[in-house]
Amino acid sequence: MTAWPWQLPPALAAPLAVQRIQLELLLEKTGPVRILSPIPFATPLAIVFHLKWASSLPLVWLGLFYAAVLLTYLRRRRLQARGPLQDHELSAVLRGRVRDIFLLGAMWGCAPWLLSAHRSVDGLLLISLFIIGAISLGSAIVSTHRQTIAAFSVPAAAGMVTACLWHGGLVGWVLAFCMALFLAMTLKWTFQQADLLAQSLTVRFEKEDLARRLAQQVELVEHANREKSRFLASASHDLRQPLHAISLFTSVLERARLDADSARTVARLGHSVRVLNQSLDTMLDISRLDAGAVQPRLEPLRVHDLFLALSHTFSGSAQARDLQIRFRAPGDLAVVSDAQLLTRLLGNLIDNAIKYTRCGGVLVAARSGAPAAREGWVCFEVIDTGIGIAAEHQQRVFDEFYQLANPQRDRAHGLGIGLSIVKRLSGLLEHPIALVSAPQRGTRCRVWVRRAAALDAPRAADTGRAPAEQPLPRHVLVIDDEPVGREALALLLSSCGCTVYPAGDLGQARQLLDRHPIEAVVSDFRLPGDGNGLEHLLALRRASPHLRTLLVTGETAPQRIADIKASGVPYLHKPVRAQQLMDALAGAAVAPPAM
Missing domain, CATH: 3.40.50.2300 (Response regulator)
Incomplete structure (x- = not known):
């Protein structure tokens, strides 16, 4: 299709967009060739009637027909040379094209009155064939717009119908009825096509506008996410600078000889510094996961080694709360995952279980082939005897900063980010998670990890002592x-x-x-x-x-x-x-x- 100078702006409202496309299609379909195409049919028709009845009226009609065609052609060229149209001009220009097409239809409507002055049956039949052909071809050409279809077809058929009624007689009445019926059917079919096109264009532009607005919203969200990550990174760096100095000065004080009260104060200061550092690290982890900066390195891992590291990390905190913590797994069980990220995922679940368990304990187990496990997967379970989670909260606990039973935001319960990190790590590692819990009956968290072939136990040389560290440089x-x-x-x-x-x-x-x-x-x-x-x-x-x-x-x-x-x-x-x-x-x- 020819590219017109007023292509559709992307942000145009749907009704204006439909009008613009309808005008574009109308100008495309009424190009020079199609505008001039009726002349080879109208010319011999007028000459035949002029020679048969020796009347000058057919030549008058032919001259008027030429003038109408030429006027339509010139107006189209002027419109094309006009350049881009403003939105408020579309309706007026479209109405102008409707008037031009109406003029052509009116010329065909005048044919039975000017060509066949004697209203003979033969003349009316011949003219009706030409008019039917003109209506069929013309309505197909301008079928993109309802008003244009009617502007051409109705005057062309109306002139024929009135001429047949004026002639009278059985043939005249039948011919008038058939012409009216033909007009009605033509309008029905072509109107359906025009409506279908308008509806399709409306839906198309509404979808494009929706897609454009959705893309804008996605860009805004992505921009906000980038800004959030940049802000967290900058804030983290700026906060770490003074915190770094405080931590070092605190370490110097801890090494100094202090009285008991001062030593306790320094110990509390050191604890506060470590808690603040942990909070910064946690927020940094969220930022890095959201930014896609963490990429897992999958490798076979021995579950025994994983549990050993977790036991060293959490046994002390469990004992401090008078809780039992147990780890159970077959000795040869192995999985495919990222060691650091899987440790963090399970560690957050264990840490959360310890924080919300007042008595009893925590069981961390890994099993393969159990009812909870899937074929080819290992099911890790973190089971506690804690306060449990009601069904309406079990999805929200994975949101940032959402905590149960902690309206006062007690720092001992953390920031409420641990399970949010678990959710992100689960998606990153493709380790499905599930949570089963009930109030006052504890919680069972499950993590599925793909199973690996059994790994050989570490060699004695690998489990020996690490080489002695070098002394501090002087x-x-x-x-x-x-x-x-x-x-x-x-x-x-x-x-x-x-x-x-x-x-x-x-x-x-x-x-x-x-x-x-x-x-x-x-x-x-x-x-x-x-x-x-x-x-x-x-x-x-x-x-x-x-x-x-x-x-x-x-x-x-x-x-x-x-x-x-x-x-x-x-x-x-x-x-x-x-x-x-x-x-x-x-x-x-x-x-x-x-x-």
């Missing part, structure tokens, strides 16, 4: 542009017997490296000037392979974390705990990173 260079963080880190390392050389930027760091026997470098990721701490540490490792390097960062952006991991440089997330820092420095890698 001379440590600390690079951090934050004075408080730099001072806190230097104070902690000094309390551990290290000689610390603090630097606020890379220039100072290079000078200190040249002047002192530096054995280890601890650097923040964000540094002033060009480059960052990671790039500087990589350059140092290439130039001095004997140096121990450690990156300390508050970054949470997925791409930056991926870059840090890929570099091979040991790193810690802020806020850093004292023992975590000591362990990292003692075991910091000194080999150059893999290229």
Whole structure:
């Protein structure tokens, strides 16, 4: 179809859109060839009647017919050259085309009056054949618009009907009736086609408008999600900076000789710092999962090893609440999953069970072939004797910040994000979950994980002691542009017997490296000037392979974390705990990173 200069704007309302397309189709179907096509039929018809009755009226009709065709053609060309139409002009232009088509229909309606002045039966029959053909062809051409169909067909047929009625007689009456019946049937069929087209166009544009608005809403949601992730990442980094310094200063105080009251105060301060850090980590996990920054690495895992790690993590908290916690699984059972993510998923379920169980205990089991298990799957179950969950709340407990029996938002019950993370990890790992619970009867959470072939037990050499860690380096260079963080880190390392050389930027760091026997470098990721701490540490490792390097960062952006991991440089997330820092420095890698 020819592309007209007024193509449909995407945001156009449905009625205007239908009018615009109807006008476009009407102009397309009434092109020059089709407008001029009646001339070869009208010309011989007029000549025949002129020669037979020696009347000038047929020539008058032919001249009027030519004029009507020429006028319609010129108006169409002018409309095409006019350029894009405004929305408010559509109705007027469409009415103008209806008038042009009406003029052509009226010319055919005048044919029986001007061609056959004597109203002979032969003449009327011949003219009726031409008019029937013109109505059939014309109504098909303009069938996209109801008013245009009627504007052409009705005057063309009306002239023939009135001429037959004027002639009278049986033939005249029958011919008039047949012409009227033909007109009625033609209008019915062509109107149905026009209505069907209008309805189809309306539905089409409504769907397009709905799809457009849906796309806009999706874009808004995605933009809001990106902004939320960016805000959480920025807020997390900005909050971790002072929290990192507080954590280090607290560690220094914990190592100092204090009286009993001061020691208790410092211990409470350290606990508060750890709780705040845990909250930041939890919100960060939600942000990273929503942003698609977490990608699972599936591998065969021994359930026994998984349960052993979970037992070490949660036995203490269960004992502190006088609860029993038991782990049960066949010794050779193995699954296919991501070790870290599956541990987090099950750990959140266990942690939630412990928090909401006042007496009794928690059972963590894994079984294959049980009624609850599916073929080829292992069913993990976390069963507690806690307060239970009513049926109307069992779906909402997986929403963020939704907690039962905690209207006062007691921090001991967490933030209400743990099960939300479970839901996201379940979808990410494709591990279906189910929850069965009743108030005061406990809760049973099930997680299905695909089964793997049994794995060999670890060799004796693999289960032996790890190589002894190296002692702490004696001379440590600390690079951090934050004075408080730099001072806190230097104070902690000094309390551990290290000689610390603090630097606020890379220039100072290079000078200190040249002047002192530096054995280890601890650097923040964000540094002033060009480059960052990671790039500087990589350059140092290439130039001095004997140096121990450690990156300390508050970054949470997925791409930056991926870059840090890929570099091979040991790193810690802020806020850093004292023992975590000591362990990292003692075991910091000194080999150059893999290229």
